[in-house]
Amino acid sequence: MTFLHDVLKPGCSCDAPEHPGKLISIDEALHRIGALCHPIAEVERLSLSQAHGRVLALPVVNDTPAPAFDNSAMDGYAVDARAFVGDGPWILQVSDRIPAGSGGQAALQPGTAARIFTGAPVPAGATAVVMQEQVRNAGALVRIDRRPSDGQNIRRIGSDMQAGEVVLTAGTILGPREIAAAAAAGAAEVTVRRRLRVALLVTGDEVRQAGTGRATAQIWDVNTPMLGAAIASPAMELVAAEPAADDRLRLRRQLADLCSRADLVVTTGGVSVGEEDHVKQALADLGGELALSGVAIKPGKPVSLGSVGSVTWLGLPGNPLAAFVTWQLFGETVVQHLTGQTRLRNQRRHVVTAFPIKRKPGRCEFRPANRIGFDALGRELVGFDGTTNSARVGNLPAADGLILLPADADDLPEGALVEFMPFFET
Ligand SMILES: Nc1nc2c(c(=O)[nH]1)N[C@H]1C(S)=C(S)[C@@H](COP(=O)(O)OP(=O)(O)OC[C@H]3O[C@@H](n4cnc5c(N)ncnc54)[C@H](O)[C@@H]3O)O[C@H]1N2
Numbered sequence: 001m002t003f004l005h006d007v008l009k010p011g012c013s014c015d016a017p018e019h020p021g022k023l024i025s026i027d028e029a030l031h032r033i034g035a036l037c038h039p040i041a042e043v044e045r046l047s048l049s050q051a052h053g054r055v056l057a058l059p060v061v062n063d064t065p066a067p068a069f070d071n072s073a074m075d076g077y078a079v080d081a082r083a084f085v086g087d088g089p090w091i092l093q094v095s096d097r098i099p100a101g102s103g104g105q106a107a108l109q110p111g112t113a114a115r116i117f118t119g120a121p122v123p124a125g126a127t128a129v130v131m132q133e134q135v136r137n138a139g140a141l142v143r144i145d146r147r148p149s150d151g152q153n154i155r156r157i158g159s160d161m162q163a164g165e166v167v168l169t170a171g172t173i174l175g176p177r178e179i180a181a182a183a184a185a186g187a188a189e190v191t192v193r194r195r196l197r198v199a200l201l202v203t204g205d206e207v208r209q210a211g212t213g214r215a216t217a218q219i220w221d222v223n224t225p226m227l228g229a230a231i232a233s234p235a236m237e238l239v240a241a242e243p244a245a246d247d248r249l250r251l252r253r254q255l256a257d258l259c260s261r262a263d264l265v266v267t268t269g270g271v272s273v274g275e276e277d278h279v280k281q282a283l284a285d286l287g288g289e290l291a292l293s294g295v296a297i298k299p300g301k302p303v304s305l306g307s308v309g310s311v312t313w314l315g316l317p318g319n320p321l322a323a324f325v326t327w328q329l330f331g332e333t334v335v336q337h338l339t340g341q342t343r344l345r346n347q348r349r350h351v352v353t354a355f356p357i358k359r360k361p362g363r364c365e366f367r368p369a370n371r372i373g374f375d376a377l378g379r380e381l382v383g384f385d386g387t388t389n390s391a392r393v394g395n396l397p398a399a400d401g402l403i404l405l406p407a408d409a410d411d412l413p414e415g416a417l418v419e420f421m422p423f424f425e426t
């Protein structure tokens with residue numbers, strides 16, 4: 001069953017009246033993100049040790065073979081097995097001692113064994129290394145009982161990476177695995193895109209920062225710390241995190257200022273249909289253009305995207321779970337495009353529900369869920385809290401991803417196959 005398609009007739013009571021036919025599918029929204037968001041052009045050169053989490057702007061090419069010389073995979077004895085006559089055992093004199101790092105290595109003296117250590121260069125003329133546990137040692141002599149195979153315990157020059165090989169392509173995000181490969185290629189520095197400048201504007205007169213006073217009917221600000229944490233990844237720089245009033249004029253001034261300092265302005269709240277929802281009007285006043293406004297997704301229906309000149313604007317809903325889900329799904333995708341990542345991280349996979357689900361059809365629904373094991377067929381089972389709503393984040397820490405419930409499904413039995421998207425963690 002596919003459910004990432006246009007929902008022409010939203011079936012949920014809160015979908016239809018204000019947006020008839022205007023909600024687009026998740027896939028269409030992702031497509032529009034791709035069409036709008038292009039990588040920032042500026043790059044910088046960083047040492048590899050400073051580059052964690054950054055996005056490569058130029059490939060990393062291995063200039064010399066890795067490993068750069070044949071070396072031993074074991075502590076043992078380097079021998080030339082071609083010279084072993086008969087079935088053995090063979091007794092050889094130990095003619096040399098080769099620790100790791102020793103240079104200018106002499107060739108193996110014919111008919112002898114060279115004591116060698118893991119990582120040390122294998123002397124010319126040796127065809128194998130016999131690990132020391134398989135050798136009987138008597139002073140300057142060693143006894144080998146089994147014929148070593150050709151190349152045994154030798155890591156060959158270039159067997160990891162060839163000279164001239166592209167180790168990492170442009171657009172790769174540098175995590176520990178990529179940094180390992182770049183380090184093995186001897187890359188001291190890499191060329192990465194500069195950090196994406198992100199500004200956060202959290203609307204809502206009722207929203208208060210924890211630690212300040214709070215009157216009745218006011219609420220703690222969840223979105224600033226939550227999105228601040230999501231943006232605190234090495235490829236991004238949070239240039240501003242400001243509260244905004246529900247006032248169109250002041251909002252316009254604030255947005256103009258943020259657009260002059262950021263590549264991406266993320267707002268929360270004020271994107272729905274109420275008279276207090278001024279964000280879109282303020283952007284229109286600045287000459288902004290909308291790329292999408294409203295997606296058939298629950299929570300997060302009012303999520304919007306647009307641009308003001310070269311600056312991208314992402315409007316997330318105010319409800320914290322809706323903001324979280326739409327950041328995970330759309331915000332991360334916007335960032336991936338703007339930072340020039342070429343391998344988009346779409347880790348959705350199929351899982352099986354541990355409980356039945358009752359719901360209203362109409363929008364594709366994302367629910368916090370957690371993996372709880374496997375069923376008798378070996379399929380991954382997920383559980384979830386049945387009482388989710390778009391303002392509720394208390395159950396987020398227990399979850400480790402989101403399940404996607406089909407737009408057109410009302411009741412799903414226990415054991416239904418659904419998609420699961422693990423959280424992006426930075
Ligand atoms: N008549 C309609 N009303 C609403 C509709 C609709 O279609 N018709 N859609 C609902 C849906 S769905 C959502 S989602 C919300 C989104 O509205 P906004 O994005 O404009 O957000 P606000 O109205 O500003 O706030 C919604 C909600 O979230 C609370 N909030 C806001 N900011 C924060 C924050 N930083 N930390 C914690 N909580 C926050 C705010 O107090 C509201 O309760 O609109 C529905 N309404």
Ligand code: MOO
Nearest residue numbers: 299300301322390
């Ligand atoms: O779509 Mo709204 O996101 O239910 O909360």
